[in-house]
Amino acid sequence: MSKIGVIGAGTMGQGIAQAFAAAGNQVTVCDIKIEWAQNGINKIGAKLDKLVSRGKIAEDAANSIKANLTAGESDYSGLADVDFVVEAVLEQVKVKQDLFKTLDGICKDSTIFCSNTSSLSITEIANGVKHEVIGMHFFNPADRMKLIEVIRGGATKDETVQAVKELSEQIGKTPVEVNEAPGFVVNRILVPMINEGVFVLQEGVASAKDIDTAMKLGANHPMGPLELGDLIGLDIVLDVMDVLYNETGDSKYRACTLLRKMVRAGKLGRKTGEGFYKYN
Numbered sequence: 001m002s003k004i005g006v007i008g009a010g011t012m013g014q015g016i017a018q019a020f021a022a023a024g025n026q027v028t029v030c031d032i033k034i035e036w037a038q039n040g041i042n043k044i045g046a047k048l049d050k051l052v053s054r055g056k057i058a059e060d061a062a063n064s065i066k067a068n069l070t071a072g073e074s075d076y077s078g079l080a081d082v083d084f085v086v087e088a089v090l091e092q093v094k095v096k097q098d099l100f101k102t103l104d105g106i107c108k109d110s111t112i113f114c115s116n117t118s119s120l121s122i123t124e125i126a127n128g129v130k131h132e133v134i135g136m137h138f139f140n141p142a143d144r145m146k147l148i149e150v151i152r153g154g155a156t157k158d159e160t161v162q163a164v165k166e167l168s169e170q171i172g173k174t175p176v177e178v179n180e181a182p183g184f185v186v187n188r189i190l191v192p193m194i195n196e197g198v199f200v201l202q203e204g205v206a207s208a209k210d211i212d213t214a215m216k217l218g219a220n221h222p223m224g225p226l227e228l229g230d231l232i233g234l235d236i237v238l239d240v241m242d243v244l245y246n247e248t249g250d251s252k253y254r255a256c257t258l259l260r261k262m263v264r265a266g267k268l269g270r271k272t273g274e275g276f277y278k279y280n
């Protein structure tokens with residue numbers, strides 16, 4: 001079992017903390033304020049209570065997951081002896097770099113710093129950081145999705161890759177090793193497909209519902225591209241397209257204008273109540 005620090009108690013941080021705690025690791029969760037970290041832990045607890053009441057998980061198991069979660073002070077003083085830190089804070093290079101530089105002065109020398117970034121360069125995040133830095137890219141919902149993309153930065157050592165692959169397996173996930181590249185593997189393939197679905201809609205080829213039905217029944221996808229875009233968040237879909245386009249300069253990654261218009265109109269999908277579909 002390892003001691004883990006999870007920084008950022010939002011959507012991803014909660015799922016990541018839960019995944020580590022469920023596998024018996026001791027997890028300290030930090031955020032900008034300790035109350036926010038505690039709030040994230042409370043949300044994990046509420047989710048577990050719901051699973052217990054539906055008979056999906058035993059009460060003992062839920063209690064031991066809860067017992068493995070602690071809220072840490074926002075000065076990260078509780079992370080001095082953790083083996084791994086996984087950050088899931090704002091998707092900005094400077095924020096992640098500054099965080100890791102602060103942790104350089106707090107964590108023991110052997111601590112491995114992992115970033116859950118969906119699109120940023122690990123090499124750039126690691127620039128000026130003394131500890132080993134690597135990408136550990138979870139998928140949403142992180143407590144349930146099985147894949148972890150383990151991303152090497154320019155200076156990542158082989159033994160660091162190995163340690164993070166073993167950690168991924170210890171929590172019941174399947175790691176795939178990925179070299180640094182825009183969008184890594186999953187987002188490089190998945191997000192342009194969603195963008196293409198939006199082009200098909202914009203060109204009037206078919207209705208949103210028929211595009212989704214076509215891909216579900218014709219390609220055996222569990223969700224159609226437009227409903228999946230609504231679930232991920234259309235702002236995130238647009239961000240990934242822009243990263244792919246800006247990093248490569250390749251026009252095949254240009255974002256569909258309808259996607260950009262919807263984001264500008266605040267129609268971001270499920271989280272705002274409207275995207276390609278309406279939600280209550």
Ligand SMILES: NC(=O)c1ccc[n+]([C@@H]2O[C@H](COP(=O)([O-])OP(=O)(O)OC[C@H]3O[C@@H](n4cnc5c(N)ncnc54)[C@H](O)[C@@H]3O)[C@@H](O)[C@H]2O)c1
Pocket residue numbers: 007008009010011012013030031032036087088089090091092095099116117118119137138139140232
């Ligand atoms: N949402 C997804 O589907 C998804 C999937 C994979 C990876 N990611 C990546 O995970 C990261 C977090 O995404 P999210 O969706 O959980 O975001 P979120 O907005 O739900 O949560 C971010 C959390 O980080 C905290 N935070 C921000 N700056 C901080 C700082 N300097 N120090 C400590 N805490 C700070 C915020 O208070 C918030 O609680 C991003 O890098 C994102 O690209 C997101």
